[in-house]
Amino acid sequence: MKAKSTSPSPQAAAFLDRDGVICEFVEELSDISEFRFREGIASAIQKLNQAGYLVFVATNQPNIARGKMTWNALEQIHQVMVQQLSLQGARIDKVYFCPHRVGGVISQYAFDCDCRKPKPGLLEQAARDYSIDRAKSMMIGDTWRDIECAKRFGITGLAVKGGSGFPYAPHKEESRYQPSQLFSGPLEAVNWWLENQ
Template identity: 45%
Template sequence: MGKHRAVFLDRDGTINEEVQYLSRVEDFRLIPGVPYALQRLKDAGFLLVVVTNQSGIGRGLYDEAALHAIHDKMHEELSSFGITIEACYFCPHHPEHAVGDYRVDCSCRKPLPGMLQQAALDLDIDLSGSYMIGDKLGDIEAGLNAGCTSLMVQTGYGAADSARLPEGVLAYPGLQEAVEAIYEREGKGKRPGR
C-alpha cells in the first residue's frame, strides 16, 4: 500500500472546457473555479494526477507533441495560481479506430485502471485512499476499477452520463462541489471564509 493519497482527474471537461479532440494550445481554457478547487485538494494533502484518454493521437488527428504542448499550457496556467500537478498520464490508444501501433487493446484506456495503477507505482499512491473525478462514465469506472472512490462532475459530458452512474457514485455540478464533497467525506468541513 502506498503512502500518498491522490486525486486523479480527467482533463477534458473536468479541468478544462470540453473541446472534442483538443489539439491546439489556443483552444485550452480552464473551467472557471478549477484553480480554487485544485488548491483545496492540495491544502488537504492530496497529490494531483491527471489521467486522460487521448485517442485523437491514435486516430491521427494530432500527435504527442501537440498533447505535450497542451499539457505545458495547463501546467503554466495552474502554476500561476501556485498549483502543481504531480504527473499527467495519457492513453493514445483505441482498439478499433486508431491506426498503426495505436490500434491495440491496452490496459491504460479508461475505463480500465492502467493509468491509475501506473501512477500508484510511480508515485507511491494508496489507491484505496484516493479519489477519481471525471465527467464521463469511463472515468468513474476507471476509478472504481482501481479501488478509488469516484465522483462525477456534470461539466463536459457529465450531464449526459450522470443518469447511468453506478450505485453509490454521486454527480456534482462542477469540480468545486466535488471537492467540497471530498472535504465532507474526509471530515475536514469547509475552510473558513467559504
Template identity: 45%
Template sequence: MSNSAKPTAFLDRDGVIIRDFGYVYRSDDLVFVDGAPQAIRKLNELGYRVIVVTNQSGVARGYFGIDELEAFHAVMSERLGSFGARLDAIYHCPYHPEGVVEAFRCDHPDRKPKPGMLLRAMSDFAIDREASFLIGDKDTDIEAANAAKVAGFLFDPETSLLDFVETLIASGSLNTPHAVRAVS
C-alpha cells in the same frame, strides 16, 4: 518513489479540468472548467497528490501527435501554476482500437474504463489507495476507479469543480474508501 504514501486525487482532463470541445490540443483552445484551478490548488493545500489520467484518442485518430499533446500539457500545467495549482503527473492514453495511426491502434490496458493509468501511477508513486479518489465526467472514468479500487465521483462539467470538491470534503465523502457516488 516517495517513501510515504500520500492520498491522491486522480482527475480526468477533458470535462473536469478543461472544457471538452473535442480533441483539444491547441493552447488557444485551453479553457478551464469553472473552479478547476482553484480546486486543484485546494487539493494541493490539503496534501493530496494530483494526477491527471486522460484518454487521448486524438493521437490514434491522427488529429495530433504525442509532441503536440505533451506541449499542450506543459502549457496547461504552466497556466494552472499561475493560480498556485500543481499537477504531480499527467498520464495519457493515446490508443484507440479504431485508430488510423497504426502504432496507436489497439485496445490498450491504459484506456479507460480499464484502470491501467491509475495502476501505473500507483506503481510510480507511493499512493494511499484507501484515501485516494478519482473525479471524472463519464461512466468510464468511474469504472476505471472501481477497477483500481479507489473512490470514483461523477462530475457535471457545467458546474464548478471547486464547489464539487468542497462539497465532497464537507460531506465526508473523501473519507469513505471505495465509494462511488454522483454528487450534485
C-alpha cells in the same frame, strides 16, 4: 522514466480527468487554442495540494491513434496546462494519458491497450510511480469511463456535470454507471470530498 515519490509513506491521491473536468469539454480538442479551464479548477487543485494530496491527470487521448493530433501538440497542451495552473498556485504532480485506440490509423497506437479508461492502467502506472493510499484517494470525472475506472482501481469516483457525460438519459446504456455523487463542477466536488474525509 519513473517519477519518484518524495514521501515514503502512502499518500492520498486525486485523479482528475482532463476534458470536461480540468478544461471545458471540446469535441476532439487537439490544439492549445481550444483549451479553456473550467471555473474553479485552480482553487480545487490548490485545496487538494494543501490537504496533502498528490494530484494527477488521467486522460484518454485517442486522437493520437486516430492521427488527428500529434504527440507534440498534446505535450504542448499539457505543458501549458500545468504551467498555467502552477502560476495560480495549483500543482499537478503528473499527467498520465492514453494515446491508444483500436482502429486508429497510427499503427503503433492502434491496439487494445490496458490504459484506456475505463481500464485502470493509467492509475496503476501512477501507483507504480508513487506510493498511493487507495483508501483515501478519489477520481473526478465527467463520464462513466472515469467512474468505472475509479471503481476498478479501488477508489471513490466523483462525477461532475458540464462535460460530455453526466447526467445521462435513463434509457442510455451508460446510465447503469450513474454515480452516487454528482456535482455541478470540480470545485464543488473537491469541497464536498475534503469536508467528508
